[in-house]
Structure formats: C-alpha cells, structure tokens
Amino acid sequence: MNAARFLAMGGYAAYVWPAFGLACAVLLWNAWAARRAHARARAEAQRRLAGLEADA
Amino acid sequence: MDRTWLHKLASPPHFYRIAGRLAPWLGWPALALILIGLYGGLVLAPADHQQGEGFRILYVHAPSAWLSMLVYATLALASGIGLIWRIKLAHAVALAAAPIGAWFTFVALATGSLWGKPMWGTWWVWDARLTAELILLFLYLGFLALHGAIDDTGRADRAAAVLALVGVINLPVIHYSVYWWNTLHQGATITKLGKPSITFDMLWPLLVMLTGFTLCFAALLTRRVQAEILRRERDAAWLRAELAR
Numbered sequence: 001m002n003a004a005r006f007l008a009m010g011g012y013a014a015y016v017w018p019a020f021g022l023a024c025a026v027l028l029w030n031a032w033a034a035r036r037a038h039a040r041a042r043a044e045a046q047r048r049l050a051g052l053e054a055d056a
Numbered sequence: 057m058d059r060t061w062l063h064k065l066a067s068p069p070h071f072y073r074i075a076g077r078l079a080p081w082l083g084w085p086a087l088a089l090i091l092i093g094l095y096g097g098l099v100l101a102p103a104d105h106q107q108g109e110g111f112r113i114l115y116v117h118a119p120s121a122w123l124s125m126l127v128y129a130t131l132a133l134a135s136g137i138g139l140i141w142r143i144k145l146a147h148a149v150a151l152a153a154a155p156i157g158a159w160f161t162f163v164a165l166a167t168g169s170l171w172g173k174p175m176w177g178t179w180w181v182w183d184a185r186l187t188a189e190l191i192l193l194f195l196y197l198g199f200l201a202l203h204g205a206i207d208d209t210g211r212a213d214r215a216a217a218v219l220a221l222v223g224v225i226n227l228p229v230i231h232y233s234v235y236w237w238n239t240l241h242q243g244a245t246i247t248k249l250g251k252p253s254i255t256f257d258m259l260w261p262l263l264v265m266l267t268g269f270t271l272c273f274a275a276l277l278t279r280r281v282q283a284e285i286l287r288r289e290r291d292a293a294w295l296r297a298e299l300a301r
C-alpha cells in the first residue's frame with residue numbers, strides 16, 4: 001500500500017489523524033492513571049500501617 | 057434467591073482480591089481488540105461512498121460516545137444501589153467510574169467536532185445530540201466536584217449519588233435526540249434493530265472497537281475501584297494481611 005496515500009486519508013488527514021491520536025492518547029493516559037492511582041493508594045496504605053506499627 | 061454471593065461480592069476485601077485477579081484478563085484483551093479494530097478501521101475498511109476516508113473517525117467516535125453513556129449508566133446504577141441498600145462499595149464504584157466517563161465524553165465531543173468540521177462545515181452547533189452530550193460532560197464534572205467539596209466521605213457519597221440519579225434523565229435524551237429533533241447529527245449506525253446501515257466490512261472493525269473499549273472500561277474501573285477501596289478501608293484489619301502479601 002502507498003504510505004503517502006494512506007497518510008493523506010483522501011484529503012481528510014487534518015481531521016482523521018488528530019481524532020485517532022487523541023483517542024489513543026486518552027486511552028493510554030487512562031491506563032497509566034488507573035495504575036498510578038492504585039500504586040499510590042497501596043503505597044499510602046503501607047506507609048500508614050508502618051507508622052501505626054511504629055507508634056504501637 | 058440465594059444472595060450470599062452478592063453479599064460476599066459487596067465486601068471490600070473480597071471485591072479487592074477479585075478485581076486484582078480480573079484486571080489483566082480485561083486489560084490485555086482490550087488492548088488486543090483495540091489494535092485489531094484500529095487496523096481494521098484505518099486500513100481494511102473501504103472508504104465511504106459519501107464521506108470518503110473521513111468517515112473513519114467513526115471508529116473512535118462511536119466507541120467513545122458509547123462508553124460515555126455506558127459509564128454514566130454504571131455510575132448511576134452504583135449510586136442507586138449505594139443509596140438504597142447502603143452498600144459502601146457501590147459508592148466507591150460510582151466515584152471510580154466518574155473520571156473515566158468524563159474522559160470518554162470529552163473524546164466523543166472532540167472527535168465529533170473533528171468529524172463535524174469537514175462534513176457539516178462547522179466545529180460545533182447547538183444541536184440536540186451535541187448539547188445533551190456536553191451536559192453529560194458537565195454531569196460527570198459536577199459529580200466529581202460535589203464529591204470533592206464535602207469532607208465526610210459518607211455525606212459526599214450520598215450527595216453525589218443524588219446528583220447522579222437526577223442526571224439519568226439525560227441518557228434517553230442523548231440516545232433519542234436524533235429521532236426527537238431534526239438534528240444535524242446522523243442517525244444510528246448499528247442499533248437500528250438488526251438492520252445496520254453499513255456493510256459488514258465496515259461494521260466488523262466498529263464492533264471490535266466497541267468491545268475493546270468496553271473491556272478497557274472494565275479494566276480501568278477494577279484498578280480505580282481497588283485504589284478507592286484502599287483509601288476507604290485504611291483502618292480495616294484485612295488490609296494489613298493484604299498488604300503484607
């Protein structure tokens with residue numbers, strides 16, 4: 001397949017590529033953010049437990 | 057009816073463990089389906105006879121719009137369960153769903169705008185479908201803002217849940233807006249009860265993308281609910297054993 005023709009998207013490149021780029025970026029960001037939220041909450045809970053044990 | 061499984065599922069430690077085991081089984085298939093759907097939608101599907109290559113925006117726009125509504129239905133259902141049966145886990149699910157829904161509503165609006173410009177000649181119109189979708193974005197943001205504004209978690213959960221239930225009225229408005237009003241937005245592509253308006257080689261990448269996005273939401277939700285459970289159950293005894301593993 002002709003790469004330049006594919007990228008041109010029949011003249012709609014300026015609309016098609018930003019739409020797909022944005023959708024992929026938001027999907028990736030959400031995957032990263034969900035993992036980070038879980039990792040942070042886990043680390044926070046561990047710190048808290050360690051603190052409680054140190055106080056006891 | 058035996059409801060012990062339901063009570064078990066609603067218990068935070070049980071749900072936390074199930075979610076942890078489930079997440080990879082949802083996330084990796086979601087990624088695979090989305091990659092297949094992208095290839096199918098961008099490369100394999102033929103160009104539309106009216107909209108040319110521009111119609112391909114459908115493959116990210118429709119799944120995002122679908123999720124914007126599915127996530128809200130999930131959020132509202134969880135809010136209702138939380139309010140009626142006072143199940144705390146349900147409120148955690150609602151709160152975890154809200155940011156995901158807001159993001160996909162934003163993508164639906166932005167990709168719709170990128171589609172509207174070449175096809176309708178404008179980035180935005182105050183059309184029924186578009187306006188209702190914008191209200192959906194405000195409902196998500198309002199839910200998050202209201203929850204964040206109240207310090208006591210229990211009160212924040214209940215206030216936000218009431219807002220979520222009031223907002224449910226917007227869902228049928230979004231769905232039927234293209235029939236109730238004479239709008240610029242085109243009609244449904246696949247939900248015309250068994251008679252889709254596109255051919256199979258255009259349809260299958262869309263179905264793959266819809267399934268991929270749905271699984272992706274499920275995967276994101278499990279991770280976010282896990283995080284929310286950790287925050288809410290920080291003084292629970294089970295957490296000590298769980299974190300030691």
